[in-house]
Amino acid sequence: MAETVTLIPGDGIGPEITGAVVRILEKAGADLQWDEQIAGETALKQVGDPLPKATLESIRTNRLALKGPLSTPSGTGFRSINVALRQEFELYANVRPVRTLVPGGRYEGIDLVLVRENTEGLYSGVEHYIGIGSDPRAAAESVMLVTRFGVNRILRYAFEYAVKHGRKKVTLAHKANILKYTQGLFLDVGREMAKEYEGRVEFEDRIIDATAMLLVMDPYRFDVIVCENMFGDILSDQIAGLVGGLGLAPGGNIGESAAIFEAVHGSAPDIAGKGVANPAALLMAAIMMLQHMGQPAPAERIRNALEQTIREGDSLTPDLKGTGNTESFADAVIRRLA
Numbered sequence: 001m002a003e004t005v006t007l008i009p010g011d012g013i014g015p016e017i018t019g020a021v022v023r024i025l026e027k028a029g030a031d032l033q034w035d036e037q038i039a040g041e042t043a044l045k046q047v048g049d050p051l052p053k054a055t056l057e058s059i060r061t062n063r064l065a066l067k068g069p070l071s072t073p074s075g076t077g078f079r080s081i082n083v084a085l086r087q088e089f090e091l092y093a094n095v096r097p098v099r100t101l102v103p104g105g106r107y108e109g110i111d112l113v114l115v116r117e118n119t120e121g122l123y124s125g126v127e128h129y130i131g132i133g134s135d136p137r138a139a140a141e142s143v144m145l146v147t148r149f150g151v152n153r154i155l156r157y158a159f160e161y162a163v164k165h166g167r168k169k170v171t172l173a174h175k176a177n178i179l180k181y182t183q184g185l186f187l188d189v190g191r192e193m194a195k196e197y198e199g200r201v202e203f204e205d206r207i208i209d210a211t212a213m214l215l216v217m218d219p220y221r222f223d224v225i226v227c228e229n230m231f232g233d234i235l236s237d238q239i240a241g242l243v244g245g246l247g248l249a250p251g252g253n254i255g256e257s258a259a260i261f262e263a264v265h266g267s268a269p270d271i272a273g274k275g276v277a278n279p280a281a282l283l284m285a286a287i288m289m290l291q292h293m294g295q296p297a298p299a300e301r302i303r304n305a306l307e308q309t310i311r312e313g314d315s316l317t318p319d320l321k322g323t324g325n326t327e328s329f330a331d332a333v334i335r336r337l338a
């Protein structure tokens with residue numbers, strides 16, 4: 001029986017790109033059925049709750065979701081639903097692969113994977129103001145929470161990912177020279193675990209700022225990079241930039257009890273409703289999901305059709321310097337499904 005996947009179209013450009021992706025998956029023969037749910041601003045407007053119980057229940061039951069971007073108000077308003085979902089389902093590994101698809105960019109032949117810890121670090125949500133005298137917001141404090149348990153499971157995931165996908169090297173990016181406790185624990189556990197993989201996976205550690213520079217100067221020296229939550233957040237956009245930007249960057253949020261696949265980009269309110277959003281990043285997230293579900297055949301079919309469409313450059317959206325739109329892009333991929 002076809003597996004059921006929770007589908008969250010999301011906010012802004014979300015419904016436009018999920019519509020296109022669902023159409024492509026159906027034509028490619030993916031064996032699944034959708035359980036559509038709402039979240040984010042859309043849910044807040046419709047049912048007064050940005051993360052309705054029915055949506056949580058659906059993900060809990062299906063254990064798999066494909067999610068469009070969700071808007072989060074900055075500074076004030078409700079907490080990020082993306083972060084809430086990651087914490088609710090303990091989606092501890094955020095996996096973001098990037099590969100050059102558009103020829104003629106700054107770099108050719110980029111192929112690397114970032115594994116970001118997704119539940120701890122500076123994004124664990126432990127923060128508060130400190131009042132001094134008459135100023136209730138005289139200072140503010142955010143706690144970088146790192147546990148041996150959390151570090152162990154993300155590093156294990158990174159090493160096992162490398163073994164499973166035939167990757168040669170794991171680079172642990174950190175700031176243990178300054179943050180000796182939190183980042184020191186991350187590094188110590190990494191160095192210890194690396195010994196178990198000797199001869200199978202090469203290991204190195206690098207300071208996060210040097211990693212950022214080297215990613216620009218010589219990205220080819222990297223293969224799998226693993227780091228804590230906020231460093232990973234920043235590096236993942238940086239590596240998306242190496243292959244032409246957010247329009248081509250997918251991500252998987254993986255845990256023991258559920259996995260949620262999404263594009264790295266947000267809800268792009270500036271182009272929402274115009275029909276010009278690029279569906280490729282969400283489509284690539286759907287390819288990751290099909291692989292995760294054990295459906296490599298439709299995944300490969302879509303990947304080949306997408307790569308061909310991008311290489312040949314017809315019908316592409318304006319962010320890829322095309323003159324087409326979301327639907328013409330999807331149609332072009334569908335035409336090339338072998």
Ligand SMILES: NC(=O)c1ccc[n+]([C@@H]2O[C@H](COP(=O)([O-])OP(=O)(O)OC[C@H]3O[C@@H](n4cnc5c(N)ncnc54)[C@H](O)[C@@H]3O)[C@@H](O)[C@H]2O)c1
Pocket residue numbers: 013017068069070071072073082246247262263264265266267268269270271276277278279281317319
């Ligand atoms: N995972 C998520 O759901 C997620 C991730 C990042 C941001 N957000 C949210 O999205 C909202 C907007 O954030 P932002 O503007 O900083 O980032 P964004 O990624 O939405 O947009 C940045 C720029 O990239 C463009 N862009 C993004 N996706 C595109 C696509 N598929 N095709 C063509 N162009 C695209 C946008 O038009 C914009 O110019 C915020 O509310 C933010 O919280 C959500």
